[in-house]
Amino acid sequence: MASKPRIKVPKSASAGEVITIKTLISHEMESGQRKDKDGNPIPRKIINKFTCTFEGETVFECDLDPAISANPYFEFNAKVPASGTFVFTWLDDDGSVYEAEAPIEVK
């Protein structure tokens, strides 16, 4: 369902620097509050969890509720101790997992 997530991570940083990461994923985030034209409630289908890890260590996590807009966008910070890879994971209500990676180099 969800298309390829878009991620913005700087290519390089100095050791210990705090960088800003931006992520965006396409998802309708159906809240479960709306009704279709016959008046039947449309079942909830949202991304309920987002995590960002760096070399296995958690950097940032978010539990999402239906009040998050469609195409969830996150901007947050991360400390870069050494070169490595950020891994981003989105968990869907239907059990799907969307993943993306972004490497960073310490100069």
Place this chain on the structure above:
Amino acid sequence: MQLTRRNVLGLTAGAAAFAVAGARVTPALASAEDAEKMIMEFTGGVMPGEGKVSLNTPEIAENGNTVPVSVSVESAMEGDDLVESVIIFADGNPSPAVATFHFTEMSGEALATTRIRLAKTQNVIAVAKMKDGSVFMDKKQVKVTIGGCGG
């Protein structure tokens, strides 16, 4: 007071108006109460203090479907001076919970931005829980022109 026709009519009208107003206010109040209950659940019964947390929201949101919200917490993000989690509530939405951010030492700074849905003009509340158990909150009113929970 004598029970005349005029008195009876006046009283009934007053009571009816009160009942209508009451009925209209109840849903919003219920949600605000829910929000308060959820804050207490999150903090474990501790009354949140002022300061440290700053919530950044637009004063007027034209489209309630995507309202940018950013929250930052003053903290060294090391040792005991660490923000563990920040929870966002919207006290006028059908369900007040919006999101919970979890931070670690690797976050470097307790700062997060996202976009949220707001059904109508209401308060957005951010509550931050520190590692040492203290809690802080900030509250901002957002005026919404077009609600974002359409149905």
